[in-house]
Amino acid sequence: MIGKIFPKSSGSFKNRIRYIFGCTKHDHEISQIVTLDSNCISKDPLPALQAGSEDDVMEMIQEFDQVEILRQMSIDSNKPIKPVLHAMLSLRPGETLTTSQWRTAVRKYVTDLGFAENCKYVAVMHRDRDHEHVHIVANRISLDEGFPMVKDSNERSTSMDSVSDIEDIFGLRKAPRPLETWGTALTHAQIQASIRDGQLPHKHRLVAKIAGAIEVTNAIDGDMFEFVRLLRKQKVYLHLTLDNQGQPKGISYEFDGKHISGRQLKRSRLTWNKLITQEGINYDPKTIRELQEEIARRDTEEQERIIRVYYYEFRRRNQGFFIKFTAQQIEVMKIVEAIMKLLELIFGGGFTAKESSYDTCYIEYVPGEPLEIVSLEQSTLRI
Structure with missing residues (x-):
């Protein structure tokens, strides 16, 4: 399962609610729409929509929009707000949940994001040809006293944790998670491609x-x-x-x-x-x-086979010295790690290492051979 939170928005809920109920053109084919869950007073708009009327969907939109009007009347603030949350939960092709399971998943998800019972929300499932996904639209303004807003700090991290819990609850396969991509957002098309291919999109793999x-x-x-x-x-x-x-x-x-x-x-x-x-x-x-x-x-592989001389500076606070060794590029880090362990045994930890040009004095390091201290001003000393 993949969880996606779309950018927050201000103004009316009209576009989002009409979209999830199929009143506007979609970027994918919807073979079936099911209203999963809602805490609204207004009717489920689907029966009227199927009969060709948008009256009930407009009534639901008005119910969502009315909350911000009540808030504006209650508190003296001109601070702009973005009350519209639009999220989506998507399954992989071949996976499915019952209506009851989807309802459980939706309620857990909105609760994890901080939406209490006094926040209006509606969840609608779209059954496409290859996979199921659910759209959730919720109002960040609570009907509690003072009309507080649901906080959105760490929202995407919370979303991923909640989705992981839902996967565990229903035994769903773990979706690829862009943990190393520094929060780079997924587009809707990328989500669909990720679900089909089972891997992160090109941009996220690169990051x-x-x-x-x-x-x-x-x-x-x-x-x-x-x-x-x-x-x-x-x-x-x-x-x-x-x-x-x-x-x-x-x-x-x-x-x-x-x-x-x-x-x-x-x-x-x-x-x-x-x-x-x-x-x-x-x-x-x-x-x-x-x-x-x-x-x-x-020519990476060819470069790694080339043997060259390396000079590394090892330093700890005011203590430092140079070590010279000869190796293939692919072996350099292994040798540096070995030297670091040797230094830790002799002097204790705390050393850092970086490639550098040689100094007037350096240690010649050849694995399995005695160490040599080479000075450009004095003779070579074997240890």
């Missing part, structure tokens, strides 16, 4: 890959070069646009042959500026030419 690369880069105190390499391992490639000074001003991400700019993908986190200033990925403007060369590489 998850980038998010993972950012986390690893930060964990090893890496820079933009490391970020590029980590993305390349996942078949994600970067494209930069430069300003008049030859420095990056924009970035786009390529995955499965599709290009998406950082601004379109996640404006608050994945633009070039946000990667540097907010996500903490180190970038030296002097390295732009080398960075462009690194970005242009596509």
